[in-house]
Amino acid sequence: MAPSAWIHEIVGDDFKTFVIEGSRKHPVLADFWAPWCAPCRMLGPILEKVVQHFEGQIHLAKINTDVQPALAQEYGIQSIPAVKLFVEGRVVEAFVGVQPERRIRELIESHLPNPDAPRIEEALALAQRGALREALQVLETLEANGSKNPRLPLALIFVNLLRGETEQARAQLDGLPPALLSDPLHGRVSSLLHFVSLLESELAKMPPELSHRLSIGAREVLSGRAETAVQQWLEDLAEVRADEREPLQEAIRLAFPLIDNEARRLEYQRQLARSLH
Numbered sequence: 001m002a003p004s005a006w007i008h009e010i011v012g013d014d015f016k017t018f019v020i021e022g023s024r025k026h027p028v029l030a031d032f033w034a035p036w037c038a039p040c041r042m043l044g045p046i047l048e049k050v051v052q053h054f055e056g057q058i059h060l061a062k063i064n065t066d067v068q069p070a071l072a073q074e075y076g077i078q079s080i081p082a083v084k085l086f087v088e089g090r091v092v093e094a095f096v097g098v099q100p101e102r103r104i105r106e107l108i109e110s111h112l113p114n115p116d117a118p119r120i121e122e123a124l125a126l127a128q129r130g131a132l133r134e135a136l137q138v139l140e141t142l143e144a145n146g147s148k149n150p151r152l153p154l155a156l157i158f159v160n161l162l163r164g165e166t167e168q169a170r171a172q173l174d175g176l177p178p179a180l181l182s183d184p185l186h187g188r189v190s191s192l193l194h195f196v197s198l199l200e201s202e203l204a205k206m207p208p209e210l211s212h213r214l215s216i217g218a219r220e221v222l223s224g225r226a227e228t229a230v231q232q233w234l235e236d237l238a239e240v241r242a243d244e245r246e247p248l249q250e251a252i253r254l255a256f257p258l259i260d261n262e263a264r265r266l267e268y269q270r271q272l273a274r275s276l277h
Contacts, residue, residue, distance in 0.1 A: 226258035
C-alpha cells in the first residue's frame with residue numbers, strides 16, 4: 001500500500017474513528033479485501049490512485065477481512081473485493097469486484113461538495129415554479145463556464161423535459177453515468193418521462209373515462225403538482241371498475257418520487273397499500 005495521509009489500514013477499533021466518524025468530514029471508501037484475493041490485489045492500486053487524485057477530499061480505509069471478520073459480517077460482505085462509500089456515517093454507494101478507474105471516480109464525484117450545487121438547486125426551484133427560461137439560463141451558464149458538477153446534466157434533462165424536449169431528454173437520460181442512478185432527481189425525471197408517454201400514446205388506448213382521469217392527473221404532474229394528482233387518483237380508485245384500477249395504481253406509484261413532502265408521501269403510500277387489499 002502506498003504511504004499516504006489519506007489511506008488507512010484498519011486495525012483494532014479504528015473503523016469507527018476512520019470510517020464512521022471520518023465520513024462526517026469527508027467521504028470514505030471502505031475496501032474489504034484479503035491478501036490471498038487476486039482481484040483485490042488488482043483493485044487496490046486503482047483505489048489508491050483515485051484517492052491520491054482527489055488530494056484529501058476522500059479517504060480510503062483498507063479492511064483485511066481475514067483480520068476483521070466481524071466487520072465483514074456486519075456489512076454483509078459475501079464476496080471480495082467489496083467497496084462501500086461512506087458519507088455522514090452511512091453507506092451511500094457500494095460495488096463488488098474490480099471496476100474501471102473512471103467508474104470509481106464518477107461514483108466519488110457524485111458525493112463530493114461542489115461550489116455549483118446552490119446554483120443548480122436554484123435552477124431546479126425556478127423550473128418547479130414554471131420559470132423554465134430562467135432555469136435554463138442558469139444551467140447553460142454553468143455549462144458554458146465548465147462546471148464539473150455531476151448533477152448538471154441531470155438538471156438540464158429535467159428542465160428540457162418540462163420544456164417539452166421529450167425525445168432529447170429520453171436519449172440523454174440513457175447516457176448518464178451509473179453513479180447518478182441513485183440521485184432522487186433521476187427518479188423524478190424517470191417519472192416525468194412516464195407521464196409524458198401516457199399523454200403521447202397510452203391514454204389513447206384506454207377507456208375514455210379512465211383516459212380522462214389519467215390525463216388530468218398527468219398534466220398536474222407535469223405542472224409540478226404531483227400531490228394534487230395523487231390525491232385525486234386515490235379518490236378515483238374507489239369509483240373506477242376493477243379492471244381500470246391497475247393503471248391508476250401504477251400512475252400513483254410513479255408519482256411518489258415527485259412529492260416533496262415526506263409525511264404526505266408516506267400517508268399516500270399507506271392509502272395505496274390499503275387500496276390493494
